[in-house]
Amino acid sequence: MTDVTIRTATAADAGILLQLIRELAIYEKEPDKVKASEADLLRDGFGVSPRFEAIIAESSGRPAGFALYFPNYSTWEGRPGLFVEDLFVADWARRRGIGRRLLARLAAIAIERGWNRLDLMVLDWNPARDFYHRIGMEHRTTWLPYRLAGGDLQRLARAAT
DSSP: OTTEEEEEOOGGGHHHHHHHHHHHHHHTTOTTOOOOOHHHHHHHHHSSSOSOEEEEEEETTEEEEEEEEEEEEETTTTEEEEEEEEEEEOGGGTTSSHHHHHHHHHHHHHHHTTOOOEEEOOOTTOTHHHHHHHTTOOOOTTOOOOOOOHHHHHHHHHTTO
16 A cells, blocks of 8 residues: 555654554453553653554544554563554454554564564454454464552552551
8 A cells, every 4th residue: 555654753742643543442342451651652652751652544644543552572572572552453444454464563673772572452353353363473372471560450550568
């Protein structure tokens, strides 16, 4: 697709990122779960100590998708990697190679930085899983995701004192 550009997100894109995050939440059937605000994105992505970076795909001058990522670290390899927190292509822009272009740019960023892997998680029902397999991503069935949040996180933290 020739009219697609992939560019690094800037602070001026906080509203666009939030819009795309909300579209992602709708796609993932969790439209009411987004608590992030533009201020949160500005602070955490473009402030003094950025906690994430993002790239934006545009097609015909419209935001078509994004990827939000940050470094992770392999203790076994002694090297950082790139973790993709979110990868999303707007419904109107799907099946045009935009997801592949976003992932290709992320792979290039990892290589440019000397990072040797790219990790992401995907919902088990997401049809994008077929795409990930086609480009060579490995589904890791032996690792199960766990999360501690909310009140449980608070309770465990209190045990540290």
